[in-house]
Amino acid sequence: MGEVIGADIPVLHMLHTCPFCWKIRSIAEHLDIDYQKKQVNAMKTKKELAFTDGWGKVPVWTEVDGEIVVDSTPIMKHIDATYNQGNLWASDDELRRDQWMEWVDTKLSKATIPILYGGLFSALQTTTRVSKLEKFGFFSKRIYAWAGFPIMWGFIARSRVKKDGRKPKQLWHDLLTEFTNEFGDSHFFGGDRPDLVDIAAFGYMRSISPFPQFSQLEDHAQGMAWYRRIEATLHS
Ligand SMILES: N[C@@H](CCC(=O)N[C@@H](CS)C(=O)NCC(=O)O)C(=O)O
Incomplete structure (x- = not known):
């Protein structure tokens, strides 16, 4: 355009x-x-x-x-x-950074669909919310919310859930544990400050925040503590 x-x-x-x-x-x-x-x-x-x-x-x-x-x-x-002079991407350990960036972009990105669309009720709830948040034409908004989409997304999400074998909430909790354990007592993956890996991971998690399913992530104490620390650095 x-x-x-x-x-x-x-x-x-x-x-x-x-x-x-x-x-x-x-x-x-x-x-x-x-x-x-x-x-x-x-x-x-x-x-x-x-x-x-x-x-x-x-x-x-x-x-x-x-x-x-x-x-x-x-x-x-x-x-x-x-x-930002590349400060968020700069690292003393580029191998660790690159491996975890890849982990974030594959594991966390794939976990968003199952939690939002993994059950039929979830899929319906999510598509209804999406139809309110996104721009659509008048008719396509209704079609999107009530027709094929919940079923289509539900189907895709369920096949992912089945393949993984874990409930979407458990998958998120395991991923948050794996990620936050990686930096142990530090506040962030990047150490004292968030780096690009932190912010990418945070972005995926934040994409769930407009939906009711976010409450399923809120009871992961360590993950939420990290999430809130990053949130506190944002200027909005
Ligand atoms: N690897 C891309 C993926 C982007 C992506 O798949 N975006 C979706 C929306 S969540 C999209 O625009 N899909 C439209 C399409 O594929 O036609 C990225 O990280 O930016």
Whole structure:
């Protein structure tokens, strides 16, 4: 979309409930970056993101000079390098950082769908909430909330749950335990301060926060203590 070129602050094309977009919103709030959010129509992502040359997914970050950056982790690294001298990505132990970044992007990203859509009631509750939070046309909003989508998502989520063998809540609790145990007594994965791995992990977890299922994560004491510490660093 040509309209974003020439904006005087960077633009984030996003969906409100997209976990990858919450990573970008979180790093931008952590670094206190002034940017504009453009919520795309959930039924027309390909069309509204035609300017990305076939990428077609959110998040998309567009700089003031028109530079377009896609894919959430590369966008986070770009933002850190451009606005923060790369301090969040810098590490004394790059192997550990890279392994855990990969862990976050595979394990945590895959855990979001089962908790939101893993049961039929959950799927219905989630799609109804999504239809309120996202931009849709009048009719597609209703179709999205009540027709095929809960069933389709429920089906995808249930096959993931079945494959994993654990209940979605247990999966999240195990992942939060594994992640927070990795840095033991430190406040963050990054040590005294959150680094890019912390903020990416936080972004995935935060994407559950608009939904009632978040309460299932709130009783993981160690995970929530870490989550609240990161939340306290955000400028919103
Ligand atoms: N690897 C990408 C994944 C982005 C992604 O899958 N975004 C979804 C929304 S949560 C999307 O835009 N899907 C639209 C589509 O695939 O058509 C990232 O980390 O940014």
